[in-house]
Amino acid sequence: MAKEYRTIDEVAGPLMLVRDVEHASYNELGEIILSNGKKRLCKVLEIDGSNALVQLFESSAGINLENSRVKFLGHGIELGVSRDLLGRVFDGMGRPIDNGPEILPDKKMPADGVAMNPASRNYPEEFVQTGISAIDGLNTLVRGQKLPIFSASGLPHANLAAQIARQAKVLGKSENFAVVFAAIGITFEEANFFIEDFKKNGSLERTVLFINLANDPAIERIATPRMALTAAEYLAFDLNMHVLVILTDITNYADALREVSAAKREIPSRRGYPGYMYTDLASLYERAGRLKGKDGSITMIPILTMPEDDKTHPIPDLTGYITEGQIILSRELYRKDIVPPIDVLPSLSRLKDKGIGENKTRADHSGVMNQLFSAYAIGKDAKELMTILGEDAISEVDRIYVKFADEFEKKYLSQGFYTDRSIQETLEVGWELLSLLPKSELKRIDYEFIDKYYKGSD
DSSP states (O other), X not given: OOOEEOOEEEEETTEEEEOSOOSOOTTOEEEEEOXXXXXXXXXXXXXXXXXXXXXXXXXXXXXXXXXXXXXXXXXXXXXXXXXXXXXXXXXXXXXXXSSOOOOOOSEEXXXXXXXXXXXXXXXXXXXXXXXXXXXXXXXXXXXXXXXXXXXXXXSOHHHHHHHHHHHOEEOSXXXXXEXXXXXXXXXXXXXXXXXXXXXXXXXXXXXXXEEXXXXXXXXXXXXXXXXXXXXXXXXXXXXXXXXXXXXXXXXXXXXXXXXXXXXXXXXXXXXGOBTTHHHHHHHHHTTOEEETTOSOEEEEEEEEEXXXXXXXXXXXXXXXXXSSEEEEBOHHHHXXXXXXXXXXXXXXXXXXXXXXXXXXXXXXXXXXXXXXXXXXXXXXXXXXXXXXXXXXXXXHHHHHHHHHHHHIIIIIXXXXXXXXXXXXHHHXXXXXXXXXXXXXXXXXXXXXXXXXXXXXXX
8 A cells, every 4th residue: 555645845836845755756646635535636746865846736725734645656647548438528637527437448558658769650641631621632631640730819720620620531441530639728618619519510429538628737738638649549559540639729738838847946948938848749749650560540730829920939939840840820811701711831741742642632633732832822922913013013814813812712721610621622623723724824733634624715
């Protein structure tokens, strides 16, 4: 039986110092037993000789230094896993909050996990269809990839996250596909939106939800994405499922990391965030991928709100270094009622070329993608020039490109949050738009595809 200690020396905010402790270790889980018999969880943050500094998972209210006791459980944070995780809603510590029964676990897995060894990875190359043209057609998501969404305050990233969770699928094979959705530091209203949305459209059956609310302790916020990734690893590598992990909002996670770091009086780095934030984020992101010898996979979409719309802020900056691209939401497009407001020009999927083409999407996909990018960029430039100089100052071809840019935003980007387009439909919309251009302007597509799909006049 674990030894109990009555040597609580100090409680300061979310931290507590316990003296004369034997054999406690970093990250070990502890239990605080109050004088009334109630129990609260804590985690060891630091060991200094026989002193243990622990982080409380709940409020410190009611902890009496003389009468409260602490015992250490001999293990870190764990998640009990089984196939019954699917269709359930948990809090940030993996406790059911959907009024359903407790999970009877097949086994318990440590929540901290480990990043995948690069030498044991398979290269991501299979297409994942999200049903969103701006992603599928131009910034393709590939199975095993880490593709973050950079949003900003007031933009509808929650709706986009729910849409991807609803619609994402693997094509061409009857494979098990699951979604693990972790909501980090969100409001009750947002939590209710996600739960009701998944229930309404029936996607909850293949989804595991972890909900951490804004008023939950910071240490639980740090645990939430790790719980989600532990569930994903079990589904992917024990049950051979293909799992899409959506983490929203990573900014709330990083702020919790900063809060805990400040409480520990660590020396801050950029914007007050701890100097190890890059390593910490990498310990999350690098748990996604495909493993050699395993049929399952973990694909990850972390979502973060950029403070002050600043792409150079430490959170998006470090995330960009670790992941394979980014999808950027635009305030300008959102003001024009274009939803989802994905700005495709600065967005990037570094693995998109690996997941498209014959036997994956369609043979003409690469050419259509490049031509749409080019035409939209030219159209936006021509539009700016027309605004400055007037319509008469630009050429007839430039006016066609201006029309193309407007139609591209209306028909290709703006599909709403409840339209699920197949990749074939996305490519057809692309050809419909390209047919607005003279055939002589289609310089990035092979002639055989122009002859087959072009609908415009020569």
